[in-house]
Each structure stands twice: as structure tokens, then as C-alpha cells.
Amino acid sequence: MIKKVPNPIDRHVGSRVRMRRMLAGVSQERLGEGLGLTFQQVQKYEKGSNRISASRLQQIAKMLDVPVSFFFDGAPTGDMPAGGFSDAASSAYVSDFMATSEGVQLTKAFVRIKSGRVRRRIVDLVEALAEEDSGIA
Incomplete structure (x- = not known):
């Protein structure tokens, strides 16, 4: 049997649900309870393996205090030129990062830092660590 690959838009919407849920500090269990679902169903929505109906997406938006458009x-x-880059591709990179617990934790901590100089030094440190880890340094 061939494994079905989630539609890219379903994956995107699911990752935005996950990102917003995590930023709001809501567990999958709590979101599921509010929707009358199991946390496993919420997981499937967040992975994009199950599509979210329009009415369900509106419920989720209300529970997470965002407009429905946030998820899109x-x-x-799908109309990107072959081999080209777009803002959608770069924002997908950010969405993927923000859909992780580490991304949410790092972002929450980073925005609490008031000093622009300290934030810049943190960015420099992370870039240096990434270069070292990839063998570029």
C-alpha cells in the first residue's frame, strides 16, 4: 500500500496550529478537550496528515485567539517559478522552526532580552556554532 503524503497546505496550516498552540502555552490535550477530540487527533491535524475542516479551523482560531487567516x-x-525562491519559502523555514518546542522556547527567551547588543552577540554565537557543527569553520 502506498503511503499518502500530506498536502503542503495541510502541513502548513497544521504547523501554524502547532506554533500558535505552543506560543499560547496550550497542550494538545487541552486543545483537544476544547474541540471534543483526542490529543492524537490534534497531533494528526498538526502534522497535516488529517485535514482540518473550515468549521473546526474557526473553532481552533477562536480558542487560540487568532484570526483564521493566521493559519494561512x-x-x-504552488505558483513559484521552477528553481526560484520566494518569501513563502523563507517563511516556511521560520514556520518549521517555530513548530518545534525549542523554537518556541528560544523565541520566548530571546524577545525578553532588552539589550540589542546582547541579542546581536547571541545571533553571532548561534551562527558560529552552526558553522562549526556543519564543518564550515
Whole structure:
């Protein structure tokens, strides 16, 4: 049997649900309870393996205090030129990062830092660590 690959838009919407849920500090269990679902169903929505109906997406938006359009921000359009780059591709990179617990934790901590100089030094440190880890240095 051939494994079905999630539609890119379903994956994008699911990752935005996950990102917003995590930023709001809501567990999958709590979101599921509010929707009358199991946390496993919420997981499937977040992975994009199950599509979210329009009415369900509106419920989720209300529970997470965002407009429905939030879930489509930066969604792939399918009309990208072959081999080209777009803002949607770069925002997908950010969405993927923000869909991780580390991304949310790092972002929450980073925005609490008031000093622009300290934030810049943190960015420099992370870039240096990434270069070292990839063998570029």
C-alpha cells in the first residue's frame, strides 16, 4: 500500500496550529478537550496528515485567539517559478522552526532580552556554532 503524503497546505496550516498552540502555552490535550477530540487527533491535524475542516479551523482560531487567516500566512502557493525562491519559502523555514518546542522556547527567551547588543552577540554565537557543527569553520 502506498503511503499518502500530506498536502503542503495541510502541513502548513497544521504547523501554524502547532506554533500558535505552543506560543499560547496550550497542550494538545487541552486543545483537544476544547474541540471534543483526542490529543492524537490534534497531533494528526498538526502534522497535516488529517485535514482540518473550515468549521473546526474557526473553532481552533477562536480558542487560540487568532484570526483564521493566521493559519494561512506564508502558505505555499504552488505558483513559484521552477528553481526560484520566494518569501513563502523563507517563511516556511521560520514556520518549521517555530513548530518545534525549542523554537518556541528560544523565541520566548530571546524577545525578553532588552539589550540589542546582547541579542546581536547571541545571533553571532548561534551562527558560529552552526558553522562549526556543519564543518564550515
